[in-house]
Amino acid sequence: xxxxxxxxxxxxxxxxxxxxxxxxxxxxxxxxxxxxxxxxxxxxxxxxxxxxxxxxxxxxxxxxxxxxxxxxxxxxxxxxxxxxxxxxxxxxxxxxxxxxxxxxxxxxxxxxxxxxxxxxxxxxxxxxxxxxxxxxxxxxxxxxxxxxxxxxxxxxxxxxxxxxxxxxxxxxxxxxxxxxxxxxxxxxxxxxxxxxxxxxxxxxxxxxxxxxxxxxxxxxxxxxxxxxxxxxxxxxxxxxxxxxxxxxxxxxxxxxxxxxxxxxxxxxxxxxxxxxxxxxxxxxxxxxxxxxxxxxxxxxxxxxxxxxxxxxxxxxxxxxxxxxxxxxxxxxxxxxxxxxxxxxxxxxxxxxxxxxxxxxxxxxxxxxxxxxxxxxxxxxxxxxxxxxxxxxxxxxxxxxxxxxxxxxxxxxxxxxxxxxxxxxxxxxxxxxxxxxxxxx
Amino acid sequence: xxxxxxxxxxxxxxxxxxxxxxxxxxxxxxxxxxxxxxxxxxxxxxxxxxxxxxxxxxxxxxxxxxxxxxxxxxxxxxxxxxxxxxxxxxxxxxxxxxxxxxxxxxxxxxxxxxxxxxxxxxxxxxxxxxxxxxxxxxxxxxxxxxxxxxxxxxxxxxxxxxxxxxxxxxxxxxxxxxxxxxxxxxxxxxxxxxxxxxxxxxxxxxxxxxxxxxxxxxxxxxxxxxxxxxxxxxxxxxxxxxxxxxxxxxxxxxxxxxxxxxxxxxxxxxxxxxxxxxxxxxxxxxxxxxxxxxxxxxxxxxxxxxxxxxxxxxxxxxxxxxxxxxxxxxxxxxxxxxxxxxxxxxxxxxxxxxxxxxxxxxxxxxxxxxxxxxxxxxxxxxxxxxxxxxxxxxxxxxxxxxxxxxxxxxxxxxx
Ligand SMILES: Cc1cc2nc3c(=O)[nH]c(=O)nc-3n(C[C@H](O)[C@H](O)[C@H](O)COP(=O)(O)OP(=O)(O)OC[C@H]3O[C@@H](n4cnc5c(N)ncnc54)[C@H](O)[C@@H]3O)c2cc1C
Ligand SMILES: Cc1cc2nc3c(=O)[nH]c(=O)nc-3n(C[C@H](O)[C@H](O)[C@H](O)COP(=O)(O)O)c2cc1C
Ligand code: SF4
Ligand code: SF4
Ligand code: SF4
Numbered sequence: 001x002x003x004x005x006x007x008x009x010x011x012x013x014x015x016x017x018x019x020x021x022x023x024x025x026x027x028x029x030x031x032x033x034x035x036x037x038x039x040x041x042x043x044x045x046x047x048x049x050x051x052x053x054x055x056x057x058x059x060x061x062x063x064x065x066x067x068x069x070x071x072x073x074x075x076x077x078x079x080x081x082x083x084x085x086x087x088x089x090x091x092x093x094x095x096x097x098x099x100x101x102x103x104x105x106x107x108x109x110x111x112x113x114x115x116x117x118x119x120x121x122x123x124x125x126x127x128x129x130x131x132x133x134x135x136x137x138x139x140x141x142x143x144x145x146x147x148x149x150x151x152x153x154x155x156x157x158x159x160x161x162x163x164x165x166x167x168x169x170x171x172x173x174x175x176x177x178x179x180x181x182x183x184x185x186x187x188x189x190x191x192x193x194x195x196x197x198x199x200x201x202x203x204x205x206x207x208x209x210x211x212x213x214x215x216x217x218x219x220x221x222x223x224x225x226x227x228x229x230x231x232x233x234x235x236x237x238x239x240x241x242x243x244x245x246x247x248x249x250x251x252x253x254x255x256x257x258x259x260x261x262x263x264x265x266x267x268x269x270x271x272x273x274x275x276x277x278x279x280x281x282x283x284x285x286x287x288x289x290x291x292x293x294x295x296x297x298x299x300x301x302x303x304x305x306x307x308x309x310x311x312x313x314x315x316x317x318x319x320x321x322x323x324x325x326x327x328x329x330x331x332x333x334x335x336x337x338x339x340x341x342x343x344x345x346x347x348x349x350x351x352x353x354x355x356x357x358x359x360x361x362x363x364x365x366x367x368x369x370x371x372x373x374x375x376x377x378x379x380x381x382x383x384x385x386x387x388x389x390x391x392x393x394x395x396x397x398x399x400x401x402x403x404x405x406x407x408x409x410x411x412x413x414x415x416x417x418x419x420x421x422x423x424x425x426x427x428x429x430x431x432x433x434x435x436x437x438x439x440x
Numbered sequence: 441x442x443x444x445x446x447x448x449x450x451x452x453x454x455x456x457x458x459x460x461x462x463x464x465x466x467x468x469x470x471x472x473x474x475x476x477x478x479x480x481x482x483x484x485x486x487x488x489x490x491x492x493x494x495x496x497x498x499x500x501x502x503x504x505x506x507x508x509x510x511x512x513x514x515x516x517x518x519x520x521x522x523x524x525x526x527x528x529x530x531x532x533x534x535x536x537x538x539x540x541x542x543x544x545x546x547x548x549x550x551x552x553x554x555x556x557x558x559x560x561x562x563x564x565x566x567x568x569x570x571x572x573x574x575x576x577x578x579x580x581x582x583x584x585x586x587x588x589x590x591x592x593x594x595x596x597x598x599x600x601x602x603x604x605x606x607x608x609x610x611x612x613x614x615x616x617x618x619x620x621x622x623x624x625x626x627x628x629x630x631x632x633x634x635x636x637x638x639x640x641x642x643x644x645x646x647x648x649x650x651x652x653x654x655x656x657x658x659x660x661x662x663x664x665x666x667x668x669x670x671x672x673x674x675x676x677x678x679x680x681x682x683x684x685x686x687x688x689x690x691x692x693x694x695x696x697x698x699x700x701x702x703x704x705x706x707x708x709x710x711x712x713x714x715x716x717x718x719x720x721x722x723x724x725x726x727x728x729x730x731x732x733x734x735x736x737x738x739x740x741x742x743x744x745x746x747x748x749x750x751x752x753x754x755x756x757x758x759x760x761x762x763x764x765x766x767x768x769x770x771x772x773x774x775x776x777x778x779x780x781x782x783x784x785x786x787x788x789x790x791x792x793x794x795x796x797x798x799x800x801x802x803x804x805x806x807x808x809x810x811x812x813x814x815x816x817x818x819x820x821x822x823x824x825x826x827x828x829x830x831x832x833x834x835x836x837x838x839x840x841x842x843x844x845x846x847x848x849x850x851x852x853x854x855x
């Protein structure tokens with residue numbers, strides 16, 4: 001790669017400053033002021049908007065009365081990953097989006113940051129609320145140590161089952177460790193949270209990709225699949241193999257694995273309209289790049305949340321709408337991308353012949369979705385898929401009764417909090433399956 | 441986890457948090473929901489000869505953005521028949537045998553008191569509370585606070601009840617007296633097993649400036665009512681301390697008045713209460729606030745390495761002394777943390793216009809400076825400062841021995 005088109009890795013202190021938390025942990029006085037604004041609604045809309053149904057007014061009241069320990073317990077009882085959710089949940093479309101303060105045209109309660117405040121306090125002091133349940137003698141294997149797998153493992157351990165998680169990566173945590181934006185949730189946050197949760201007593205075997213399930217089936221009484229999604233999708237245009245072309249999830253994985261110490265091109269193009277495109281763009285910009293997002297439809301259609309788009313704009317990310325890449329240019333290294341303008345007829349994209357133009361760049365990040373792990377799922381007998389997603393019943397049981405599943409692999413890619421809710425509820429499904437409704 | 445089980449004058453309950461006799465305890469339906477939510481006990485809405493209530497009944501004091509800082513009511517005792525109440529009492533006691541169920545009563549004649557006691561004891565209730573506290577409506581009929589305000593009557597009626605009742609008898613005191621120990625000691629002489637305090641305080645919460653009618657209004661007119669809620673807590677705590685510290689008063693006390701959070705409840709225990717009762721906070725937020733009362737007090741006990749909630753009893757009351765016993769040589773002065781200060785200068789103007797002119801402003805800084813030589817250590821600046829722990833009151837070591845008023849040179853009686 002020509003040296004002048006590739007940026008040096010910023011100095012450690014500069015990285016720290018640029019990647020500072022967008023939602024920092026509250027100070028005690030902030031927490032008291034904010035919590036005393038909550039009016040303690042009955043049948044609170046915020047609770048109904050939380051996929052894990054945390055008793056939000058109760059934990060906020062407990063923060064107000066300086067019963068921070070009680071607040072943490074209220075949160076963890078419903079959501080053992082309450083800390084990461086407090087920091088990474090798109091709260092403005094979940095709990096905070098439902099807060100009654102919107103009806104008064106006032107700022108909603110800052111639920112996410114209050115949640116992070118209370119849970120961090122308990123994690124830092126290692127105040128523990130749950131213990132291993134009385135042994136049932138049953139063994140459960142979990143494939144994938146992402147939010148779904150971790151939540152499932154914790155709940156199963158409380159219920160008394162012996163749990164082993166098999167994780168392909170070097171570190172557990174799934175996308176909390178290798179995916180979400182580090183200015184929301186850092187490597188340190190992830191490892192502290194995982195240590196706190198796993199001390200209850202389940203095993204995590206890292207560097208252990210499951211390729212073959214026969215052995216697991218023999219050794220374990222039930223298996224939970226929490227494998228998430230696969231690698232970034234191809235965009236199927238010429239030049240995709242040139243140097244300087246990356247998949248978004250791989251780029252971000254590398255960024256987090258290397259603790260943000262990575263080099264990016266001076267001019268970066270990101271292809272896609274979702275939240276992952278935004279994350280990759282903002283991260284590149286924070287590393288010093290000049291970033292443009294190219295999206296084939298218009299601003300209205302992009303799936304990224306409004307607040308994420310605003311966040312990208314604040315970081316000088318430019319948007320080029322109604323544009324598709326048709327060819328990646330370069331010899332060995334990428335030098336640019338040839339694009340075409342589109343028009344929309346209802347939802348149909350109509351490329352405008354003759355509108356082709358070239359944008360030069362030093363790096364291109366493809367963020368047009370992730371593949372599903374169809375091959376792996378098909379290697380397990382009798383598991384049915386729909387659109388590449390594993391089909392489950394209300395107990396999160398697959399069509400093969402020994403297997404349960406939850407998280408991105410059943411919903412096609414939602415949020416951390418959905419994965420946690422699935423993992424937790426699947427644990428109860430597994431419990432029911434293993435001890436045949438014998439619990440009272 | 442710390443133990444919250446309570447034995448109040450022989451009345452056992454899983455925790456010391458009870459509902460006060462008031463609208464939240466109107467019906468068996470409500471009390472059963474409260475027990476399900478975690479309340480340890482409940483005092484049934486006062487039984488008596490049926491009355492009729494007005495509409496509307498409540499008014500409140502809001503402070504800035506906070507609703508119900510104080511609540512006022514012109515409601516009377518139960519407006520449902522004795523038969524209906526007794527039927528529901530039976531059902532509650534059968535379904536929740538472990539929770540404390542105490543029956544509040546207010547009657548005129550000895551026969552009426554006795555009749556109700558017998559019928560309630562047959563249903564297995566855990567105790568009685570005598571309502572001598574209602575400040576409106578009932579006292580005009582010679583009941584309620586009319587009894588609470590007259591020690592002799594209080595003693596006589598209490599003895600009517602205690603001669604019949606086999607279950608513990610609690611006398612509920614009205615705060616509308618000049619000396620709370622008089623009715624409390626009268627209740628003790630009458631044979632009561634415990635007292636509870638406070639009932640509501642005589643009040644008029646405000647006037648509607650459009651109609652010029654006092655609140656709450658009933659067809660254009662109003663009546664004075666009974667005040668309760670967070671605003672009355674300081675009054676209740678003081679009366680509680682007076683009884684706790686009275687060497688002649690020996691009975692356990694159930695603390696009532698403005699309790700909303702576990703911190704409030706803890707303060708009542710520290711002032712000598714064995715159980716606490718809550719009304720307004722439940723009328724505001726519902727039964728579920730008990731979750732934080734339980735978890736907050738347990739965590740506080742754990743934090744202080746205490747095993748049982750009774751370990752808290754009276755610790756702070758011992759530290760509440762006569763003014764004459766305080767050390768006149770002790771001195772604190774204010775200290776401003778310039779890192780925390782937001783330069784609002786509220787402390788400055790409070791001290792300048794309202795206290796001792798001991799805070800200065802310098803020409804090129806917005807952060808005020810304490811004049812340490814004139815600061816008397818009154819606390820005012822630290823009370824008005826909007827930033828938590830920005831102004832602290834720091835002790836000035838004087839090496840002087842403790843000096844009380846009796847020995848002070850300025851005391852004319854001192855030789
Ligand atoms: C870039 C990006 C940013 C995101 N930002 C946010 C955000 O800000 N907020 C939010 O709420 N959500 C965000 N999400 C979504 C969120 O991360 C996911 O919804 C969530 O992590 C799903 O959890 P999961 O447990 O189902 O899967 P994952 O987190 O993907 O975890 C799956 C785990 O399984 C392992 N695995 C897979 N196959 C095998 C195998 N065969 N053997 C062993 N282990 C295996 C993987 O290595 C991985 O660790 C983001 C996603 C991405 C891609
Ligand atoms: C609407 C209302 C009705 C009440 N009725 C009774 C009653 O019937 N008997 C009684 O002993 N006290 C009654 N009280 C007083 C309460 O039991 C309690 O002593 C008082 O409200 C102080 O507690 P709080 O500050 O928690 O509300 C009533 C209070 C209110 C607000
Ligand atoms: S909706 Fe808003 S105000 Fe109501 S309980 Fe939830 S956070 Fe509090
Ligand atoms: S609170 Fe209920 S009873 Fe009272 S006025 Fe409102 S609706 Fe009527
Ligand atoms: S009141 Fe507090 S914050 Fe305001 S100027 Fe004084 S010390 Fe500073």
